[in-house]
Amino acid sequence: MPLAHAAQVHRLDPVSAANTGRTGPDDPSARRPATAPGRDVPSGLPSTLGALRASGHAYRPVKHEVRDNLLARMRAGEDRFPGIVGFDETVLPQVERALLAGHDLVLLGERGQGKTRLIRTISALLDEWTPVVQGCPVNDHPYEPVCSRCRALAAEAGDDLPVAWWHRDDRYGEKLATPDTAVGDLIGDIDPIKLAEGRSLGDPETVHYGLVPRSNRGVFCLNELPDLAARIQVALLNVLEERDIQIRGYALRLPLDVLLVASANPEDYTNRGRIITPLKDRFGAEVRTHYPLDLDEEVALVLQEADPVPGVVVPRHLVEIVARFTRLVRDSSSVDDRSGVSARFAIAGVETVAASARRRAALTGEDSPVARVCDLPPIVETLQGKVEFEVGEEGRESEVLAHLLRRATAETFRRTLGGADLSALTELFADGQTVESGELVSGAELLRGVGPLPGLADLIARLSPEEDTGETPGFAASAVEFALEGLYLNRRLSKDTVRDRTVYRT
Numbered sequence: 308m309p310l311a312h313a314a315q316v317h318r319l320d321p322v323s324a325a326n327t328g329r330t331g332p333d334d335p336s337a338r339r340p341a342t343a344p345g346r347d348v349p350s351g352l353p354s355t356l357g358a359l360r361a362s363g364h365a366y367r368p369v370k371h372e373v374r375d376n377l378l379a380r381m382r383a384g385e386d387r388f389p390g391i392v393g394f395d396e397t398v399l400p401q402v403e404r405a406l407l408a409g410h411d412l413v414l415l416g417e418r419g420q421g422k423t424r425l426i427r428t429i430s431a432l433l434d435e436w437t438p439v440v441q442g443c444p445v446n447d448h449p450y451e452p453v454c455s456r457c458r459a460l461a462a463e464a465g466d467d468l469p470v471a472w473w474h475r476d477d478r479y480g481e482k483l484a485t486p487d488t489a490v491g492d493l494i495g496d497i498d499p500i501k502l503a504e505g506r507s508l509g510d511p512e513t514v515h516y517g518l519v520p521r522s523n524r525g526v527f528c529l530n531e532l533p534d535l536a537a538r539i540q541v542a543l544l545n546v547l548e549e550r551d552i553q554i555r556g557y558a559l560r561l562p563l564d565v566l567l568v569a570s571a572n573p574e575d576y577t578n579r580g581r582i583i584t585p586l587k588d589r590f591g592a593e594v595r596t597h598y599p600l601d602l603d604e605e606v607a608l609v610l611q612e613a614d615p616v617p618g619v620v621v622p623r624h625l626v627e628i629v630a631r632f633t634r635l636v637r638d639s640s641s642v643d644d645r646s647g648v649s650a651r652f653a654i655a656g657v658e659t660v661a662a663s664a665r666r667r668a669a670l671t672g673e674d675s676p677v678a679r680v681c682d683l684p685p686i687v688e689t690l691q692g693k694v695e696f697e698v699g700e701e702g703r704e705s706e707v708l709a710h711l712l713r714r715a716t717a718e719t720f721r722r723t724l725g726g727a728d729l730s731a732l733t734e735l736f737a738d739g740q741t742v743e744s745g746e747l748v749s750g751a752e753l754l755r756g757v758g759p760l761p762g763l764a765d766l767i768a769r770l771s772p773e774e775d776t777g778e779t780p781g782f783a784a785s786a787v788e789f790a791l792e793g794l795y796l797n798r799r800l801s802k803d804t805v806r807d808r809t810v811y812r813t
Contacts, residue, residue, distance in 0.1 A: 348472045356449045357466030359438055366450040368564050369524050370409040373432045377406055388428045391421060392611060393604035401594045410591025411547055411567040419649020420596040422570040426528045430479035441469035444516050445523040453562055456512060478525030482518050484535035490542045493517045495554045514554055519546055524564050532569040533580040540583050547589035605630040609653045615661030621678045622785050624723055624770050628683065629656040631715035636694060641707045646695040656686045663746060671749040677781030680792045681746045681809060687712060713796060720793030727769055731761040732790055733799060736813035742791060745808040750784030757787055766790060
């Protein structure tokens with residue numbers, strides 16, 4: 308398994324290209340069918356309006372749909388937001404209240420707190436399949452068509468109105484609110500191709516709908532909302548309150564049925580941009596997110612999200628060191644606390660540790676690489692660019708991070724091996740013996756330098772109480788090196804480091 312004690316990594320399907328980028332009249336993704344190609348629609352679903360009515364299907368607005376499905380999951384004791392770690396007692400109850408109230412909401416928090424991840428799970432509260440008018444650009448419900456095309460088609464076809472089925476995974480739209488985002492991207496614009504085909508400017512059929520109308524009857528996420536220019540934010544006022552849209556000079560009444568969720572970083576309110584007051588007033592709820600409140604949640608998040616090099620074992624005590632390191636960096640007075648230290652900091656750290664172990668295995672010929680303490684120092688330089696330091700710390704960034712990494716290692720040693728009997732290990736050095744380690748020293752070579760070690764089984768059991776990886780030589784070497792490093796940090800051994808070699812001595 309890639310990570311010791313790791314849960315299966317949970318990743319959501321990527322959002323379709325039609326919902327993540329700018330679209331224009333000539334963008335083929337903007338004309339995607341209501342049912343995504345390649346997705347198998349269950350057999351037996353009604354294909355016409357008449358058959359849909361006969362089946363007893365009832366129309367529900369999207370917010371009612373989310374509310375009903377959320378209540379059903381609560382009563383059944385099911386996980387409402389799969390893959391979300393550390394928010395059970397704080398953020399999720401607030402999100403649930405907002406959804407039950409039918410509110411659009413803003414998630415406010417520092418970078419890397421899982422805001423977008425949380426928003427994407429909301430689409431799982433939609434019905435698995437929902438009917439739409441076949442070919443409708445705004446996904447009209449056959450009972451309640453709102454665009455001019457579908458109203459005309461419904462009047463002409465009657466009960467023969469063709470019905471398609473839309474999966475909930477396709478009912479989620481997302482846009483990063485970059486400063487160059489235009490009203491046409493979000494709301495819509497005039498389609499010059501349709502004009503060239505002979506339609507007049509007064510014909511609603513000449514409108515090319517933007518991302519928000521195309522997310523009608525679904526969930527739409529607007530990431531980094533404060534980065535959106537104030538004049539563009541104004542275009543969302545009607546969407547949130549009157550539930551309609553305005554495109555250029557059109558008197559276009561299009562009552563949208565959409566759940567709008569936005570994310571924002573707190574510093575954006577004062578530094579790069581802000582959410583204009585009328586728009587903030589139209590969101591029904593603002594929910595503050597946070598980093599994991601305790602170490603176990605931080606470790607669980609890293610184990611869930613990290614995707615290390617295949618075939619490499621990263622023991623849990625090393626994951627805990629990286630998690631502690633991340634928390635110490637967040638709390639450090641040398642780091643700008645307004646920018647935060649993302650959860651991606653710890654995730655990238657564990658992945659770098661795994662990569663270092665794989666590199667050693669390739670150079671030394673190890674068959675089953677297991678990460679060791681010697682794989683930790685490279686993360687200092689790798690992760691330095693992810694941290695915003697205070698101005699007075701310029702030039703000391705690596706020194707600060709290296710010190711905090713040593714602290715994290717020492718604290719993890721005291722928690723896991725603080726009560727262990729390591730006398731057999733310290734007695735090795737009584738007659739001047741040394742033990743050599745380093746990023747290019749294989750686990751087998753490290754164990755040969757230590758020799759037979761009484762109490763090794765107990766040491767391994769303390770670090771890997773539920774994992775069979777403890778029986779492997781690679782894990783044994785990782786445990787021994789961790790114990791040596793802990794003794795050094797507690798001033799019971801000394802250590803000399805020259806390039807890629809480390810020598811522990813009395």
